[in-house]
Amino acid sequence: xxxxxxxxxxxxxxxxxxxxxxxxxxxxxxxxxxxxxxxxxxxxxxxxxxxxxxxxxxxxxxxxxxxxxxxxxxxxxxxxxxxxxxxxxxxxxxxxxxxxxxxxxxxxxxxxxxxxxxxxxxxxxxxxxxxxxxxxxxxxxxxxxxxxxxxxxxxxxxxxxxxxxxxxxxxxxxxxxxxxxxxxxxxxxxxxxxxxxxxxxxxxxxxxxxxxxxxxxxxxxxxxxxxxxxxxxxxxxxxxxxxxxxxxxxxxxxxxxxxxxxxxxxxxxxxxxxxxxx
Numbered sequence: 001x002x003x004x005x006x007x008x009x010x011x012x013x014x015x016x017x018x019x020x021x022x023x024x025x026x027x028x029x030x031x032x033x034x035x036x037x038x039x040x041x042x043x044x045x046x047x048x049x050x051x052x053x054x055x056x057x058x059x060x061x062x063x064x065x066x067x068x069x070x071x072x073x074x075x076x077x078x079x080x081x082x083x084x085x086x087x088x089x090x091x092x093x094x095x096x097x098x099x100x101x102x103x104x105x106x107x108x109x110x111x112x113x114x115x116x117x118x119x120x121x122x123x124x125x126x127x128x129x130x131x132x133x134x135x136x137x138x139x140x141x142x143x144x145x146x147x148x149x150x151x152x153x154x155x156x157x158x159x160x161x162x163x164x165x166x167x168x169x170x171x172x173x174x175x176x177x178x179x180x181x182x183x184x185x186x187x188x189x190x191x192x193x194x195x196x197x198x199x200x201x202x203x204x205x206x207x208x209x210x211x212x213x214x215x216x217x218x219x220x221x222x223x224x225x226x227x228x229x230x231x232x233x234x235x236x237x238x239x240x241x242x243x244x245x246x247x248x249x250x251x252x253x254x255x256x257x258x259x260x261x262x263x264x265x266x267x268x269x270x271x272x273x274x275x276x277x278x
Contacts, residue, residue: 004058006084008077010069017081018065019058023049026119027094028276029085030057031102033125034205035161035190035198037064040099043265044272051273058085060101062197064189073200075208079108086117093119095276099261100125100232101205103241111213122222122275124268125232125258128241130209137209140236146206150199157198161190167230170257177263186259214244221248222275224268226256249275 002021005014020038028048030041038057048055059066061081062073082105086094094117098106103126110118133140152160165171165183178186190198223245225238232238234252242250251271256264 004085004088006081008072008080010067010071013067015061015067015069015081017058017061017067017085019056019085020045021089022046022055023053025052025054026276027054027056027089027091029082029091029094029096030055031082031096031098031105032057032060032063033100033102034201035063035164035193036186037189037192039064039189040186040261043262044097044269047269048272048276051276053276056085056089056091060197060201062201063193068194068197070196073197074204075104075108076112078105078201078204079112082106082109083113092117095120095122097122097124097272098126100258101127101201103128104205104208104210107210107213107217108208110219111216114216115219118219120220120222120275121217122224122272123241124224125226125229125260126223126237126241127205127208127232128210128237129214129244130211130240131205131232131236132207132209141206146202150202153195153199153202157195158187158191161187164231165190168257169259169263170226170228170230178259182262211244214241217245217248220275220278221245222271223248223250224253224260224271225251226253226258226260226264228255229258229260231258 003016008015037059041057096106103123133142225234
């Protein structure tokens, strides 16, 4: 574990990103989802490192152990943070794996910085290409949905996350995966984020249009999405991203919720390793 200092200054100090760096071999960079932190990847970190890869997972600014500036939670700054990680660790031929909100960082990074350091990308439950309903993006989520979510977070973030976790993992009556202990753990990871950053990042993934960024994804790509995802519905995300990236391999997990990195972790790890080995 360590910290990467970005070039950006906040009140005279560099913004610092906390990261895990496990294993040896070709690098794989894991970019976590909202509202969690790098530890959400624990079932992938060990497997990938054990399979002969160097695996890096970092906490997004405002989350986990990273710096918490007041401003700059837009995707240009978040992509700049990813750039700082790749540059700071001098990673080459890296595979970028973005989950949910992290998928936006992957495509914005390629759009702004190119693929000189990147060999492959994986988008898992990604928020791309554009979640917000607009006249030229019909059948997406309306403004009222997002604004209601932001207000709920501001009113009682802990309570919001308790209900959100159940939706995130597709918990139904009688469901045993995940159990109450893991839901509590996920809630704890989520509460380690800054309340301000939680809302600011939610605004970023809700209202950022990635349709112009997607053509920059020219490297081999894998798209994975659950067809029971109620957080980032497949109809407005995975299906549309796959259509925009016809060269990508698209795998739909039947019955999988948004949090498939835990509920379907064996299937996900198998697919990741197969893609990395190609």
